[in-house]
Amino acid sequence: MEITEEQRRRAEANRLAALEKRKRVADLSNADSWKLSKCPRLRGPATVEPGVPQLSPFRAVLEVCSPDEFSVTPEPLEGCCFPGEAECLRIIENSVLSVVPFQPMLSQGGRMTSVFKLSEYDVVLRCIKKLAVVQLQEIPYTTRLVAEKFSQSVGIRWVPCMEGHYSEEQVDELLQKLPKSLRDALLPFQIEGVRFALRRGGRCLIADEMGLGKTIQAISVACCFSDEGPILIVCPAVLRHSWAEELEHWLPTLVPKDIHLVFGHQDSLDYLERHPKVVVISYKMLSRLRKTMSERNWSLMIVDESHNVRCTKKHIESEETKSILELATKVKHIILLSGTPSLSR
Structure with a gap:
């Protein structure tokens, strides 16, 4: 199939343009080291999508509340906007709900808290530690040991678990x-x-x-x-x-x-x-x-x-x-x- 004269001129023009581009790239690579290349555009600050709330950090206080249970209570951090007890418990709930049952409740002081079994302490702790917005206040290790000792005696009948206890x-x-x-x-x-x-x-x-x-x-x-x-x-x-x-x-x-x-x-x-x-x-x-x-x-x-x-x-x-x-x-x-x-x- 023969090409027309117009097509021949376009092909020649494209060939010459490609050669010219290749020459410019070669000249740029052989240029002196002091010459500056074009700086890439810096990415600006991330934009916050409207309607998406930003999570504020808060403290989660873990305390022994009974011989065989411990509570998780949200508290505000100094200098941070407290999102509220209900919102904090919702964040904690999302992290632990797939592992252990979650049941928010009111404490004697009227504050919202959640209670878990002491046997679930390590599991709950691992889940909450994954939350970047939560600052943990853990139960001291010695306190946990004492609580776990006494939890063995919780039930229908008392069982002495330490020296000096009476049956x-x-x-x-x-x-x-x-x-x-x-x-x-x-x-x-x-x-x-x-x-x-x-x-x-x-x-x-x-x-x-x-x-x-x-x-x-x-x-x-x-x-x-x-x-x-x-x-x-x-x-x-x-x-x-x-x-x-x-x-x-x-x-x-x-x-x-x-x-x-x-x-x-x-x-x-x-x-x-x-x-x-x-x-x-x-x-x-x-x-x-x-x-x-x-x-x-x-x-x-x-x-x-x-x-x-x-x-x-x-x-x-x-x-x-x-x-x-x-x-x-x-x-x-x-x-x-x-x-x-x-x-x-």
């Missing part, structure tokens, strides 16, 4: 030491509180709210161990007489001379001919008579308003805390009472 049979025997009037006066939840303390060898914190009978529970526990030796009660100064009255009321076997109240140095045990069965002392006097009190062999110590035992920069409070801690290491049974428990800062 249900031993607890029943100890409860038989209570006077009938005291045993009959205990409400069902108070009896359970006493059993809780006895199961753990008389070393626990009773943190019922004010007016629910922490005092009578502590007296009941003390009565169960009263045959092991004298009892020490540490309380605020204004409560010394109240404790003496409660002891005389609930323990008929105690007479006034069996209860010794310490008001000053003149009431030191060094000046007594016989050791009383119960000694009631304030925090301040305990720190002042620290040496004398620590030399005695106490079978049980009750620390009322135990939230006062805290680490602060105040010299007086630190001395009171040291006195309590020194005795706590020597006393076999210790009951802490507080209606407002708080973490030591």
